Amino acid sequence: MKKILLIEDNNDVRETTCDLLELANYEVVTAKNGKEGIKKATLFLPDIIICDIMMPELNGYGVLQILSTDPKTSKIPFIFLTAKSEKEDLRKGMNLGADDYLTKPFEESELLSAIENRLKKMNL
Template sequence: MKESNYRILVIEEDAALIRKIQQLLTLHHYDVHTSSTAEEGIYICRQYQPDIVVCGVKLRGSSGFHFLMELRNDTSLQHIPFIFISGKEGKEDMRMGMNLGADDFLSRPFKSKELLMSIKSRLTRFTIFNVQQRDKHTTIISVPAIPQEAHHKLSKTEFRVMQMIAEGMSTKEIAQSLNISIKTVENHRHNISKKLNLTGHNSLIKYAIKNLTQQYKILS
C-alpha cells in the first residue's frame, strides 16, 4: 500500500497546529481529516475508518484521553493506531495515555521528522485492515511487538521491568508488583538503559513506549 492510500485523522484544539500538521502530512501524500472535538472525531472514525489517529491531549470541550477511551471501547475502531501529542513533556500525561491504549506519545515542540517517523512506524507495525470487510466471526487479538535488540540483550526480569515502564508504571509501582526494592528497580532501569545505549531524561520511557506497543492480528 502506498502512502497516498493511508487515511489519517488529526484531532486537536489548536487550529494553528492542526493546519501545520495537515500541511505536513498532505505534502507527504497522506489523506488527512481534521477535527477539534472528541464527538466529531468519533464520527469521522466511524465514517471514514482512518488508518491512524494523531490526537492532542487537550480537545475543545473534552480531552484526548476521553476520545481515546471512546475509541478503544468501540469494537469497530479499537484497532486503530493512536499517537498522542502533548503541550509539555509530562510523565503523568504519558502514563495516562499509554494506560488507555495509546501507541506513541510526542511532546511539543517536536520535529516534523519525528511525527513522520512515528506515523510510518505505527503504519508498518500494525496490521491495517478495513473493518467493513470483516464478518461477524472475525476476532481481533493483540500480541506484544518485541524489538530484537531488547529480546537479545535484556534478561527476563529486565524485559519485564521495561514492559511495566511501557504500561506507565512508576518505579515504586514496579517494585511493589515484583516484590523487590525501589533501589533494585532503579538498578534494573540503569542496566537496561546501558545495554540499549539510551541516554538523556526519559529516554528509557520513550524507548519502551515506542517499541513495546501492541500489534493487532485478525483471526477469522
C-alpha cells in the same frame, strides 16, 4: 494512500500539521475537538489517529477511551500529540492504550517516523 485523522483544537497547529502530512502523501481528515473526532473516526475509519489531549468538550483521553471500546475503531493505531509533557501524562496516555506519545513542539521527522512505524506494525 494511507488515511490519517488529526484531532486538534488549535487552528494553527491543525492546519500546519495537516499540510505537513499531506505533503508526505497522506490523506488527512481533521477534527477540531474530541466529539467531532469520534464521529469522523467511525465514518472515515482512518489507518491512524493523531490526537491532542487538552481540548474542549472531550479531551484526548476520553477520545481514546471511547474509540478503544468500539470494535470498528479499537484496532486503529492512536498517537497523542500534545503539550502535556510530564511523566504522569505520558504514563496515563500509554496506560489507556495509546500507541505513541509525542510532545509539542515536535520535529517533522519525529511525527512522520512515529506514523510510519505504527503503520508498518499494523501490516505485520
